[in-house]
Amino acid sequence: MSAPVPWPSGTKPAPGYVILEHLARTGWLDVYDAWSEERDCRCVIKVVRPDHRGERRLGERLLREGRWLRDFSHPHLVRGYETLKSPEPLVVLETLTGETLSHLVHRMRRRPAATDVALLGVQMCSAVHYLHGRGLLHLDLKPANVVVDRGHAKVLDLSLARPPGPAPAGLGTCCYLAPEQARGGPLTAATDVWGIGITLFETASGEEPVACGASQAATDSHDHDTGDQYWQLEEAAPPIGTRRRLPLALAAAIDTCLRADPSSRPTVAALACALKTALPP
Secondary structure, eight states, rough: HHHHHHOOOOSBTTTTEEEEEEEEEEESSEEEEEEETTTTTTEEEEEEEEGTTHHHHHHHHHHHHHHHHHHHHTTOOOEEEEESEEEEEEOEEOOOOOHHHHHHHHHSSSOOHHHHHHHHHHHHHHHHHHHHHHHOOOOOOOOGEEEEEEEEEOOOOTOOBSSBBBOOTTTTTGGGHHHHHHTOOOOOOHHHHHHHHHHHHHHHSSSSSSSHHHHHHHTTTSSOTSEEEEOTTTTTTOOGGOOOOOOOOOHHHHHHHHHHHHHOOHHHHHHHHHHHHSSOO
């Protein structure tokens, strides 16, 4: 059975909002370019897909993310405008300029400069530090969840965010999971440090540490699936130096993020300091 078609242009999902274009569809969400009549500007609307609207937990998850983004204020986090419970749960976010890192990395003919990689890492550390200060782990840091515009990065998607502690095995995006996420161990701030490190690895080298199979790459990032085999549990991440030459301090910072043992990874603060050494004074 085919999935329902997205809303067409001109649909009014809630008073004051008009759909301009369907942007993306995930395993359980539709994302739209929309117009806010109150703000007289474009915005982004996230709504549970029509074929999943009967699943109460998904609507609650979406509204929880919207409330966090509406209440949080940080230059490297996407901003939330509003959450609406009816006529159906939806979240209104700011429209970002620029492009996702996943698109940017594969579009560029040359690898980013080492200083750009380090600056990206410092900005991600800043956003993650802010989230951790509010008792939340992001748990889905990856190039597709970072938008960059002229050197300014913003982290997206708090739909998996939760406090430190136990979590189901495989919660997140298969190729980017920390080993403890893959096996279902306790999750800590070190789990997000892995997420920063693997994002920097792919940004710097243009490829993931280990190529994921098609089944893993296609798995939706918001539903755990313990049937998958995770490379993180089978082998160590290769040193970034095997893919690209970088300044020693920057290469070491990335490599230490991807240590299998969470206790041997740097703290967010220590990682930010290490990355800053690769930046001009």
